[in-house]
Amino acid sequence: AQSVTQLDSHVSVSEGTPVLLRCNYSSSYSPSLFWYVQHPNKGLQLLLKYTSAATLVKGINGFEAEFKKSETSFHLTKPSAHMSDAAEYFCVVRADKLIFGTGTLLAVQP
Amino acid sequence: ETGVTQTPRHLVMGMTNKKSLKCEQHLGHNAMYWYKQSAKKPLELMFVYNFKEQTENNSVPSRFSPECPNSSHLFLHLHTLQPEDSALYLCASSQEVFTVNTEAFFGQGTRLTVV
Numbered sequence: 001a002q003s004v005t006q007l008d009s010h011v012s013v014s015e016g017t018p019v020l021l022r023c024n025y026s027s028s029y030s031p032s033l034f035w036y037v038q039h040p041n042k043g044l045q046l047l048l049k050y051t052s053a054a055t056l057v058k059g060i061n062g063f064e065a066e067f068k069k070s071e072t073s074f075h076l077t078k079p080s081a082h083m084s085d086a087a088e089y090f091c092v093v094r095a096d097k098l099i100f101g102t103g104t105l106l107a108v109q110p
Numbered sequence: 111e112t113g114v115t116q117t118p119r120h121l122v123m124g125m126t127n128k129k130s131l132k133c134e135q136h137l138g139h140n141a142m143y144w145y146k147q148s149a150k151k152p153l154e155l156m157f158v159y160n161f162k163e164q165t166e167n168n169s170v171p172s173r174f175s176p177e178c179p180n181s182s183h184l185f186l187h188l189h190t191l192q193p194e195d196s197a198l199y200l201c202a203s204s205q206e207v208f209t210v211n212t213e214a215f216f217g218q219g220t221r222l223t224v225v
Contacts, residue, residue: 043200044202099152
């Protein structure tokens with residue numbers, strides 16, 4: 001069975017410092033993995049996706065994620081946080097449907 | 111804008127009311143979905159439509175009734191809801207139903223409050 005676990009429900013960083021949002025997955029076969037972002041009162045927007053091509057995936061707004069099969073991880077990173085990055089982030093694994101994590105709320109302090 | 115539009119953005123309804131949520135996409139997609147997003151819970155897939163045909167119903171109570179008149183429009187008809195049905199209801203669409211490269215585009219959601 002496929003599942004996804006987001007290890008932190010809340011992450012707080014200072015503006016200009018790195019961001020790390022952690023995600024571990026469970027899949028019985030090579031998965032497709034996604035990160036979505038949801039800003040307040042907005043729908044979900046796709047940040048990036050991994051579909052068995054390059055293991056380091058670059059997305060929008062300076063975010064990237066690295067697929068590590070040995071660690072079953074797909075952590076989302078950004079070198080320098082911006083105030084506009086404050087939002088909720090969802091890690092998603094595709095099985096026969098999209099399976100969403102519980103989300104990580106990112107706060108960016110000035 | 112993602113190309114998926116939901117109306118209304120906010121809805122307050124009594125438990126005896128009947129209301130409908132509307133979703134529209136002009137992306138030429140063939141698959142549309144309803145999701146429920148409740149506080150502190152993962153997104154729950156409710157219904158899947160592919161080429162206007164319902165292909166999935168994840169044990170959703172009958173007080174939620176979907177309708178897909180064409181590939182561009184999706185409705186969720188609501189009647190005799192319960193307070194625990196209060197949530198953000200998200201509509202999404204994709205070119206095809208959950209293939210390897212499926213990318214789903216989401217609307218902004220309807221914030222539903224049942225009183």
